Amino acid sequence: MPRPRPTTAETCAVDLFWLPLGAGGWCVRLNGRVYEACAAARDRRARRDLYHAALEVRTSRGRFTVEMAPIRDALGSTRGVVGEGPVGSRYAGRLRLFRYEIRRWRDGVIPDLDAAVGGRRTVTTSCDRAARVLAAVPEVPRLVWGRDEAGVHDMWNSNSLIAWLLTRAGIDAQALEPPAGGRAPGWQAGIDVALRLAPQPADVPSAANPHAPPGERGLRARGGE
Numbered sequence: 001m002p003r004p005r006p007t008t009a010e011t012c013a014v015d016l017f018w019l020p021l022g023a024g025g026w027c028v029r030l031n032g033r034v035y036e037a038c039a040a041a042r043d044r045r046a047r048r049d050l051y052h053a054a055l056e057v058r059t060s061r062g063r064f065t066v067e068m069a070p071i072r073d074a075l076g077s078t079r080g081v082v083g084e085g086p087v088g089s090r091y092a093g094r095l096r097l098f099r100y101e102i103r104r105w106r107d108g109v110i111p112d113l114d115a116a117v118g119g120r121r122t123v124t125t126s127c128d129r130a131a132r133v134l135a136a137v138p139e140v141p142r143l144v145w146g147r148d149e150a151g152v153h154d155m156w157n158s159n160s161l162i163a164w165l166l167t168r169a170g171i172d173a174q175a176l177e178p179p180a181g182g183r184a185p186g187w188q189a190g191i192d193v194a195l196r197l198a199p200q201p202a203d204v205p206s207a208a209n210p211h212a213p214p215g216e217r218g219l220r221a222r223g224g225e
Helices: 026-043 127-139 158-168 187-197
Strands: 013-020 049-059 062-070 081-086 099-106 121-124
Touching: 013 127, 013 158, 049 127, 049 158, 062 127, 062 158, 081 127, 099 127, 127 158, 158 187
Parallel strands: none
Antiparallel strands: 013 049, 013 121, 049 062, 062 099, 081 099
């Protein structure tokens, strides 16, 4: 099981974890398999494993876990919840059962972290970018989970949250891929929404700089965004 790393004033990092969808529950796993079977049949391709992304962020402020998850109870403040959004439809989202929560949890835990495929993947050790990720969490759009409200041809979900945060922090989320043979629905939606709604940070390496560090290459320019 990936263990939390110690945090000191000199240690900063953003670590990405790829968790198999439904690793901790048969219901989510079953629904995911049904969804992927339908998507594969529609696209005329082989079925692939589905993944759910989560982050662990370390800065001088401490260690934080960042994730989107179903609302368990009314004690969100104990899990570092900074926002909520609807699941399925805004109308259904009036009920707690159909709402998700966005966590920025100091010393928090990520359920089923021991199931992460490939373990921890450090995407940056920049203290500035790690701080940007944490600062942006409350600003994540509260779009409807499972829908394409933004019109980017990809649904909004937990993967969108992570991709949105990395993109806003100046990390090339486009270059980060799930384990071989898998896919992460919603990942592209997070990237596209982040690039559409916010300007690219001025200090992000551009495509003209081929010496940008691996995992932090400049975001690709996109016409009309």
